[in-house]
Amino acid sequence: MLLNQFLLLGAVLFGTGVYGVLTRRHTVLVLMSIELMLAAVNINLVAFGAFSGSVAGQVFALFVLTIAAAEVGVGLAIVLLIFRNLHSSDLDDVDVLKG
């Protein structure tokens, strides 16, 4: 297997995640797109780990996984708080900082 096939797959998934973050309005969908990007990063880490024959790639992927889980927990709490205060989960409605 080529190293590049995994790296290119990661790049395509990352690009899709970026598109999602830029174009989605619903807060939960933006969080999902961020997860997509983190999954793409994980594929890169594991592919480089397998390539170099060390376990460092796997260990780093595990750390990324942990941080992704923590991020989703806090992120959804924030989404819930936005929904409770603004009665909307639309990111375009979160403009209270506008003068």
Place this chain on the structure above:
Amino acid sequence: MIAQNVVFGVLAAAMVLSAIGVVTTKNVVHAALYLVVVLAGGAGQFLLLGQEFVAWVQVLVYIGAVIVLFLFGIMLTRAPMQPKESLDNDLKWPGLVVAVALVGILGALLVDAFEDTEIELEAPTRTIEVTDAVFRTYIIPFEVVGILLLAALIGAVVLARKD
């Protein structure tokens, strides 16, 4: 080698199509289910690379916990199942341009840098090697991640609490 490449191709195609589904579908629950396919495909790729431990952790943590959290989030924010208005904002074309440019630049760089470097796989990595590394070499990052999880747990409870 050929069998591995066929499996890679099938998984990669499913992952890319589902990823596009995540960012384009009009139903929020479907987006979460498409995300399951992407993450399961990722776990399959890890198995293909002989990295079993992280593959099963991905299944347990991502598909088991994170997706359920997302479904709870969808439920609690009363996301529209059949939305009348679009879930996208009006940045569709600029977003597409940015994403395609990013993939193009990354792809060109990767093809230039790694051309046809092969991954030599002798045997799958054993779990004992990974856990040894986590509890010896990476013990301090491991503890820090533990504290981070605790902080995230407390933070989420404090944020979401009603009073």
